[in-house]
Amino acid sequence: MNKTFTLKVKEVVKETPDTITIKFKQPLFKKVKYQPGQFLTLVFDVNGHKERRSYSMSSAPNLDSTIDVTVKRVEGGLISNHINDNLQAGDSVDVMEPMGLFTLTPEKDKSRHVILWGAGSGVTPLMSILKSVLFFESNSTVSLIYGSRQKSDIIFHDQLELLKNKFGERLNVVHCLTQPDAQWGGLTGRIDDVKAVNIMNMLPSVEDSIHYLCGPTGMMEAIEAGLKRLKVRKSNIYKESFVPKHEDASDDIKTxxxxxxxxxxxxxxxxxxxxxxxxxxxxxxxxxxxxxxxxxxxxxxxxxxxxxxxxxxxxxxxxxxxxxxxxxxxxxxxxxxxxxxxxx
Ligand SMILES: Cc1cc2nc3c(=O)[nH]c(=O)nc-3n(C[C@H](O)[C@H](O)[C@H](O)COP(=O)(O)OP(=O)(O)OC[C@H]3O[C@@H](n4cnc5c(N)ncnc54)[C@H](O)[C@@H]3O)c2cc1C
Ligand code: FES
The missing domain is CATH 3.10.20.30 (Beta-grasp domain)
Structure with a gap:
């Protein structure tokens, strides 16, 4: 039950002022197998308590040599700040087997348009899916619609630019900022249903597109409403939420x-x-x-x-x-x- 194994940190990369990527070494003999979109659960001993937190892998299996998780600080958060403040190359971290159903398995003969919608740290599983499709499905196109606060908060900005140069028309990246500076010429505000429809109308060949959504619940609900208007089938929409539901149980629940x-x-x-x-x-x-x-x-x-x-x-x-x-x-x-x- 609850089996863990240890991974060694190879490198820590600063992505933005409040986000780092931890690059774990693949073990020499028993390689960690995972699918694009899955997450690792990291286990830490903090103040005598075992704390577990899940982090989606931003690396792509069979492509990246390290297993990467990208962690954004949450205000007042115990583990996201512990990781950002303390983790260094050479550290060992206990982790659980990769898990998660928010996955895409690349199929080399497929020709499809994979549309990824994310905000903030929600981009991490999308990045793994994006790279996997670009490298292993050569007839498919990927679009990433990505909401951030400011330009300096865009996680993977430079990596995305490099991928755009390499893959040309096969990769569309649309950034949307809620707090842009005066020089910003792109989309602004939150990604809502109206924006989702407008963006879809700008993208090439959206028929039979497949959608992956990862971000705040309100944003995902708005995008889903927009996609519904465009008659995207529900079975072509996959969602992942990072924040546990905080609804209270109904009044009938007793001790x-x-x-x-x-x-x-x-x-x-x-x-x-x-x-x-x-x-x-x-x-x-x-x-x-x-x-x-x-x-x-x-x-x-x-x-x-x-x-x-x-x-x-x-x-x-x-x-x-x-x-x-x-x-x-x-x-x-x-x-x-x-x-x-x-x-x-
Ligand atoms: C499947 C899955 C995959 C995830 N992948 C990633 C990832 O790739 N990168 C990443 O940075 N995080 C990811 N998370 C979120 C991560 O597991 C932690 O929840 C997050 O780092 C906060 O942990 P904490 O210990 O710092 O905060 P806690 O001390 O647990 O919580 C502090 C407060 O912050 C709230 N909170 C918790 N998570 C968030 C959040 N994401 N945004 C805003 N408020 C929050 C809590 O409700 C609480 O009120 C993922 C979560 C899940 C379930
Ligand atoms: S612990 Fe993952 S679904 Fe309950």
Whole structure:
């Protein structure tokens, strides 16, 4: 359960005033395999607590020799600032296996238009997808529509310029700044539904385009609304959110006892209304598997065999998994007495 392995930092690259890329060495013998768009969960010991945070890989598999994660400081954030302040070449970091369903597998004979929509650190998984398509799908085109605050906040600015020079018409990059200086001649303001439609109308061959969205929830909802207007099929839109849902559970949620059956062993603990089943289980010292804590990876999946649970988000589960009773413990609150969840 919750197995980790160690990666060594080869290099730390400053991308913008508040963002760095950590380049990990690929282990010599057991190479880390991942797909474009997936994330690594890094584990740190801070003040006697094990803290896990997920970071999407900005490197592309089979192309970049290092495994890269790009970390932007979050105001008041524990781990993003710890990483930016302390991590150096030569350090070792515990990580979990790459995970995530926000992926694109390049297919060399495919000819498609991959449109990537991001803001801030949301560009990291998009960068991995962008490079993979450009290098491994030679008939496909990529467009990146990328929102930042100021020009100096644009992560991967120089790398994108180099890629534009190398790939010409196969790569379109549209920057949009919310706080541009007087010299800025590009798009300004937030990327909303109207802008999304206007940008789509500027791009070449958008028919049958496939879309990857990673940024603040409001921006992703607005872009989706714009794409809906342009009749882009829902099945061609993939989304990833970095920020866990903060909605409170409904008023019906009360303090309840929950039983977890983990590899055949039964463990019982109390879950308060403000806790998820995962949080309460971990607080009770139970080694429940988990990774992203945001409802995107399914590492914390279990089957509810008795009682009822309410989930804040079940987007990462298929309809058949939900029908069979599978739940994500990082998103679940007990909605009845006697909830029993089997894991493993
Ligand atoms: C699947 C996945 C992939 C991710 N990939 C990346 C990545 O490639 N690069 C990257 O920089 N981050 C990424 N994140 C976010 C990252 O995991 C952390 O949540 C982030 O670094 C904040 O951690 P912290 O310990 O500094 O903040 P915490 O101490 O955990 O939180 C401090 C406060 O900031 C809020 N907060 C948390 N995350 C964010 C955020 N992203 N933006 C604004 N407010 C936030 C929290 O709700 C809380 O109120 C990813 C998250 C997920 C779930
Ligand atoms: S820990 Fe990733 S979905 Fe729950």
């Amino acid at each position: 309840q006892k929950v039983k977890i059956i983990l590899d055949g062993e039964e463990e019982e603990f109390v879950v308060n209304p403000e806790q998820t089943i995962l949080d309460a289980g971990l607080d009770s010292g139970i080694d429940i598997p988990y990774s992203c804590q945001s409802g995107v990876c399914t590492a914390c999946r279990g089957k509810c065999v008795e009682g009822k649970v309410e989930m804040l988000s079940a987007d990462a589960l298929s309809a058949s998994e939900i029908a069979e009773g599978y739940v994500l413990t990082c998103q679940a609150h007990p909605a009845s007495e006697d909830v029993v969840i089997e894991i493993g």
